[in-house]
Amino acid sequence: xxxxxxxxxxxxxxxxxxxxxxxxxxxxxxxxxxxxxxxxxxxxxxxxxxxxxxxxxxxxxxxxxxxxxxxxxxxxxxxxxxxxxxxxxxxxxxxxxxxxxxxxxxxxxxxxxxxxxxxxxxxxxxxxxxxxxxxxxxxxxxxxxxxxxxxxxxxxxxxxxxxxxxxxxxxxxxxxxxxxxxxxxxxxxxxxxxxxxxxxxxxxxxxxxxxxxxxxxxxxxxxxxxxxxxxxxxxxxxxxxxxxxxxxxxxxxxxxxxxxxxxxxxxxxxxxxxxxxxxxxxxxxxxxxxxxxxxxxxxxxxxxxxxxxxxxxxxxxxxxxxxxxxxxxxxxxxxxxxxxxxxxxxxxxxxxxxxxxxxxxxxxxxxxxxxxxxxxxxxxxxxxxxxxxxxxxxxxxxxxxxxxxxxxxxxxxxxxxxxxxxxxxxxxxxxxxxxxxxxxxxxxxxx
Amino acid sequence: xxxxxxxxxxxxxxxxxxxxxxxxxxxxxxxxxxxxxxxxxxxxxxxxxxxxxxxxxxxxxxxxxxxxxxxxxxxxxxxxxxxxxxxxxxxxxxxxxxxxxxxxxxxxxxxxxxxxxxxxxxxxxxxxxxxxxxxxxxxxxxxxxxxxxxxxxxxxxxxxxxxxxxxxxxxxxxxxxxxxxxxxxxxxxxxxxxxxxxxxxxxxxxxxxxxxxxxxxxxxxxxxxxxxxxxxxxxxxxxxxxxxxxxxxxxxxxxxxxxxxxxxxxxxxxxxxxxxxxxxxxxxxxxxxxxxxxxxxxxxxxxxxxxxxxxxxxxxx
Numbered sequence: 072x073x074x075x076x077x078x079x080x081x082x083x084x085x086x087x088x089x090x091x092x093x094x095x096x097x098x099x100x101x102x103x104x105x106x107x108x109x110x111x112x113x114x115x116x117x118x119x120x121x122x123x124x125x126x127x128x129x130x131x132x133x134x135x136x137x138x139x140x141x142x143x144x145x146x147x148x149x150x151x152x153x154x155x156x157x158x159x160x161x162x163x164x165x166x167x168x169x170x171x172x173x174x175x176x177x178x179x180x181x182x183x184x185x186x187x188x189x190x191x192x193x194x195x196x197x198x199x200x201x202x203x204x205x206x207x208x209x210x211x212x213x214x215x216x217x218x219x220x221x222x223x224x225x226x227x228x229x230x231x232x233x234x235x236x237x238x239x240x241x242x243x244x245x246x247x248x249x250x251x252x253x254x255x256x257x258x259x260x261x262x263x264x265x266x267x268x269x270x271x272x273x274x275x276x277x278x279x280x281x282x283x284x285x286x287x288x289x290x291x292x293x294x295x296x297x298x299x300x301x302x303x304x305x306x307x308x309x310x311x312x313x314x315x316x317x318x319x320x321x322x323x324x325x326x327x328x329x330x331x332x333x334x335x336x337x338x339x340x341x342x343x344x345x346x347x348x349x350x351x352x353x354x355x356x357x358x359x360x361x362x363x364x365x366x367x368x369x370x371x372x373x374x375x376x377x378x379x380x381x382x383x384x385x386x387x388x389x390x391x392x393x394x395x396x397x398x399x400x401x402x403x404x405x406x407x408x409x410x411x412x413x414x415x416x417x418x419x420x421x422x423x424x425x426x427x428x429x430x431x432x433x434x435x436x437x438x439x440x441x442x443x444x445x446x447x448x449x450x451x452x453x454x455x456x457x458x459x460x461x462x463x464x465x466x467x468x469x470x471x472x473x474x475x476x477x478x479x480x481x482x483x484x485x486x487x488x489x490x491x492x493x494x495x496x497x498x499x500x501x502x503x504x505x506x507x508x509x510x511x512x513x514x515x516x517x518x
Numbered sequence: 519x520x521x522x523x524x525x526x527x528x529x530x531x532x533x534x535x536x537x538x539x540x541x542x543x544x545x546x547x548x549x550x551x552x553x554x555x556x557x558x559x560x561x562x563x564x565x566x567x568x569x570x571x572x573x574x575x576x577x578x579x580x581x582x583x584x585x586x587x588x589x590x591x592x593x594x595x596x597x598x599x600x601x602x603x604x605x606x607x608x609x610x611x612x613x614x615x616x617x618x619x620x621x622x623x624x625x626x627x628x629x630x631x632x633x634x635x636x637x638x639x640x641x642x643x644x645x646x647x648x649x650x651x652x653x654x655x656x657x658x659x660x661x662x663x664x665x666x667x668x669x670x671x672x673x674x675x676x677x678x679x680x681x682x683x684x685x686x687x688x689x690x691x692x693x694x695x696x697x698x699x700x701x702x703x704x705x706x707x708x709x710x711x712x713x714x715x716x717x718x719x720x721x722x723x724x725x726x727x728x729x730x731x732x733x734x735x736x737x738x739x740x741x742x743x744x745x746x747x748x749x750x751x752x753x754x755x756x757x758x759x760x761x762x763x764x765x766x767x768x769x770x771x772x773x774x775x776x777x778x779x780x781x782x783x784x785x786x787x788x789x790x791x792x793x794x795x796x797x798x799x800x801x802x803x804x805x806x807x808x809x810x811x812x813x814x815x816x817x818x819x820x821x822x823x824x825x826x827x828x829x830x831x832x833x834x835x
Contacts, residue, residue, distance in 0.1 A: 170791050173580040198581040340687035340775040341667040348668065478793045489776045492689060 126410050129159040132186035133168035138431040145424040149417060156410060176200050181402040183411045187229045189396040193306065194474040201228040202401040202408055207416050212437050217395060220468070229398025230415045233365070233433030236382075236393035236466070237292075238458035240362035240370055242352055243379035249273045251280075251358075254381040256461050260293060263384040264323055270358065271332045282342075282357045283324060283333040285487035287480055288470070289361075293320050295467050296386030302508070307473025310512035312505045321490065321497045328491065336491040345369045364458045365397075365433040368451035380454055382461040393459055393466035397432055434459060475515060479507050574800035584797060591801035602802070604777050605785040606809075612693060612781065613760040616700040621752055624704035625745075628711035642712075649705020657699070658769035662686060665695045686771055689778035696766050696779055707752050714748030715741070743826040750825045754817055761810050782806055 132142060139162045146158045161182065163171070169191065175181045181200060195201050205227045209218060213231060221231060239254065246253060251270045258266070263281075270280035284290070291302050293316060300311045327333045334357060343349035344360070351357040353373035362370055362380065371378045383391035399415040401408060418424060425440035430452050435441045448456070472480050483504050489495040549556070574591060576584035595602050631642050651657055664670045665685035672682030685691045722740050731739065764783040767773055773780035773788075786806070790799035 173791075173794055177580040194581070200581065336775070337684045337687050338667060341684050349666070478795075481788070481792070485774070485777055488774065492776055494689075494776065 124155050125157070126155060126407050127157045127159055128184055128407055128411055128414060129161070129182035130184040131161040131163075131168070131172075131182040133163055133165045134186075134431070135164075138162075141428045141431040144427040145418070148421070148423050148427060149414060152421075156414075179404045181404060183402055183405040183407050184414060185400055185402065187398040187400040189394075189398075189469055190471040192229055192398065192400070193223060193471065195400075196223050196228050197306065197474050200403055202403045202405065202411075204228060204230060204401060204412060204415070207412055209416070212416075212420055212439075217436070220394060221398075229400045230419060231395030231436045232397045232399060232419060233395060233436050234393070234459050235364045235396045235433050236459040236462040237361065237363050237391050238367075238380050238382050238462055239359055239384075240352065240367055240454075241359045241379050241381065242355075242374070242377055244377040245278075245355070246270075246358060246379075249275075253379060254359075256382060257385050257465055258381070260296065260384045260386055267327065267332050268330070271330060274358070276331075278355070279334045279357050280332055281327075281359050282351050283328065283336070283339045283491055285484050285491060287472075287483040290317065290320055291470055292383055292390060292467075293386070295470065296384070296388055296390040298386065298388040301468075301470045303470070303473040303476060303512075307476055307515040308512055310508040312501070312508060314501060314505075317501050318497060321487075321500075325490075325497065336488070336493075339491065340488070345373065347373055362458065364455035367454045367458060368430075371451040371454055376450070378454060380458045380461065382458070382465065385465045389465040389467045391462045391466055392469040393462040394469050395436055396469060430455070473515065476508075476511055479504075479511055482507055570800040570803055573797050574804050576797040578796040578800075579794045580796055581794070587797070591798050592805070595798070595801055595805060601777070601780070601785060605780045605782045608693065608778065608780055609761060609763070609782040612697060612700075612763060613757060616697045616760050616763075617753065617756040619697065619701045620704055620707060620756060621749065623701050624708035624752075625711050625749075627704060628708045628715055629741075631708075631712060632715045646705045646709065649703050649708075655765065655769055657703075658766050661695065661699050661766070662770050687775055689775045692771050692775060692779045696763070696770065699766050699770075700760065700763065707756065710748055710752055711745070714745050718744045744828070746825045747827060750817075750821050754814055757813060757817070758810055761806065 130146070132138070134142075142162065143160060146160060150156060150158065159182075168186075172181065172185070172195075176195070176198065187195070187201070192201070203226045205222075205225075207227075207230065209230070217231060218227060221227060221229065241254060243253060249270075251273050252266075254263070254266060267280040274280060287302065294313050295301050297313075297316060299313050299316065300309070302312055303310055324333060328335070333339070334351075338356070339351075341349060342351040344351070345353075345366075348354060350360075350370070350373060352360045353370065360370075361383075362378075367378065367380060385391070399418055401411040401415060405411055419435070419437050419440070422440065422443065425435060425437070425443065428435070429444060430448075434456055435444065486495065486500040486503050490497055490500050573584060575586060575588055577587050577590075578584035627645060631638065631645065635641075648657075662669075666672075667682075667684035667687060669685070671685065675682040683691060685695045718741060722744070723736055726736050726740060762783050763781050764787065767779045767781040767784045768787070771779040773784050782802075783806075786799050786802045789795045789802060
């Protein structure tokens with residue numbers, strides 16, 4: 072047998088090792104992807120040029136299956152109305168979408184039309200990837216103040232599709248069962264914290280009034296509701312993490328962990344939202360959790376008839392947000408800009424399309440379409456509308472991470488996780504998060 | 519190969535044009551036949567590797583053109599990146615435990631499966647089966663259900679009145695569950711051991727029996743030395759493979775809690791595809807390559823003291 076394992080075999084192993092490590096590394100992957108996406112996109116650029124009157128619009132979006140089916144139906148309707156326009160749709164889940172888009176951007180082959188999110192639009196606008204859509208006339212379709220709020224540097228880069236808002240869902244059945252009052256609209260942070268303390272006394276062991284928090288946005292809600300600047304502003308050039316508020320906020324949660332008002336860290340780390348068994352609220356462990364207009368229906372489906380909603384706690388300056396966060400944008404490198412612009416306007420105007428799309432992207436931004444859908448709304452859809460209506464009058468702007476801050480967002484969560492596991496003090500976490508934030512802001516300012 | 523070329527050139531000197539063309543055509547035909555692989559290798563492997571080497575000296579966000587920054591990436595990684603140190607130590611810990619465990623476990627299974635019993639093939643297939651679905655997402659999801667806070671493990675423990683911890687959501691035990699998962703995927707290692715065992719000459723055991731050697735003695739003096747080249751092969755591949763562990767950490771634990779399972783490959787992936795720092799990620803990839811290369815060289819140097827090649831006249835050097 073030993074002849075079959077000669078020493079020269081070592082050479083083969085070395086080659087193997089090289090191939091395994093280097094080509095499975097990130098660098099290798101990204102270039103590979105570029106090559107691939109370039110190849111797949113070449114043919115449709117070709118057809119664009121060759122076919123004169125016939126046009127093919129490529130379009131890409133993320134979402135769940137229901138949205139995919141509805142959107143494909145809407146595209147068919149457009150083709151029926153405009154027989155010279157065909158579509159090449161690509162649809163996927165959120166994660167895949169944001170992994171794919173940068174590679175398309177790098178090879179300048181972003182689809183003609185694409186769905187955009189408030190969390191990323193600034194980044195893509197700042198890199199010059201999106202077409203200015205300011206000249207599309209949306210009067211009578213979208214509230215002018217909404218459009219004003221969405222402008223970046225005075226220009227509109229995304230057509231808003233729906234209204235969205237952040238609120239808090241609660242388990243109304245169990246709150247009633249244990250004699251705990253429901254939270255009321257426009258409750259303050261002090262009332263929220265006190266409500267949690269009171270609820271603790273009435274709940275049995277193993278159930279918790281509220282969830283723990285480790286993400287930047289929860290604290291940003293708190294900081295802005297107290298009338299301070301958002302953590303990131305001016306495109307990431309300004310960074311302001313208020314130390315006093317930070318300590319107050321997280322010391323309260325530290326007290327809550329000791330008093331079992333929030334679940335222990337180990338339990339919190341095992342939660343998985345919208346999973347029938349592991350969802351913090353659907354599993355019956357936590358009485359409340361955050362929910363948006365767009366996402367609350369998934370929760371309602373897990374626990375039908377049990378979900379109530381309220382807006383986020385407010386401070387002197389207001390609280391939460393209520394605005395459009397999903398858009399359709401047009402690629403700055405598109406060869407069919409005019410048709411693409413016509414299509415994005417049609418998407419929120421056409422009644423037939425409105426019927427096909429339903430509420431798959433939240434409450435339609437166009438009041439007329441919403442009016443037609445209203446009689447057919449299901450309870451799960453009405454909850455979304457309720458969050459929006461409750462949040463609207465006190466709403467602050469929607470704050471998204473500034474361009475280049477995605478790593479800071481991760482760091483924030485990990486440092487705060489270490490706090491919840493008792494491995495680090497709140498002050499240490501503050502120092503690390505603040506340091507990285509200031510570095511990134513300095514970098515953004517230097518450019 | 520060398521002999522062939524030598525005669526080929528010899529013929530060219532004597533024979534006129536026609537023959538030379540023929541040889542050229544033969545070579546060409548050869549290249550044409552391997553061209554699918556060759557083109558694939560050049561374009562999809564070598565070129566990206568070269569690209570990533572270049573990118574590792576740049577800052578590249580994918581959305582903008584790469585900017586040359588010299589050694590900045592490497593300097594930052596090696597001097598001030600705490601996550602780098604953390605993920606590297608997590609990975610080393612993982613390799614340190616999972617590789618020996620897997621080797622030991624798969625050798626034991628291979629020994630058990632090397633007996634002649636009726637229906638052995640069915641057992642072999644059954645035992646190899648988990649490795650077929652191996653590093654897949656389905657297995658990772660299964661693991662999450664087993665070791666979760668309300669997972670099967672804790673349910674079984676509850677029968678005995680033990681309150682289990684959240685194996686995956688507890689920073690002290692999460693890495694352990696991943697090591698266990700890696701050990702459980704012993705199939706291919708085991709098959710290689712099994713093939714090695716099959717080739718140990720029976721006469722060695724027979725003559726040892728004549729000399730009065732017992733089972734343990736035979737294992738230590740015959741099986742282990744004869745198996746050492748196979749073990750070496752498995753060790754090297756095991757180390758390389760473990761350094762690149764990604765799927766389990768990505769799916770089961772997402773690197774958490776608090777980075778306790780933040781494997782190097784996952785760190786690299788997130789730098790590249792979550793934070794769009796392609797240059798930095800490329801530098802990380804090359805550092806990983808260097809680490810693995812150095813370890814492999816050390817392995818090869820150490821191998822002369824314990825790997826036994828019969829073809830060398832039965833002596834370890």
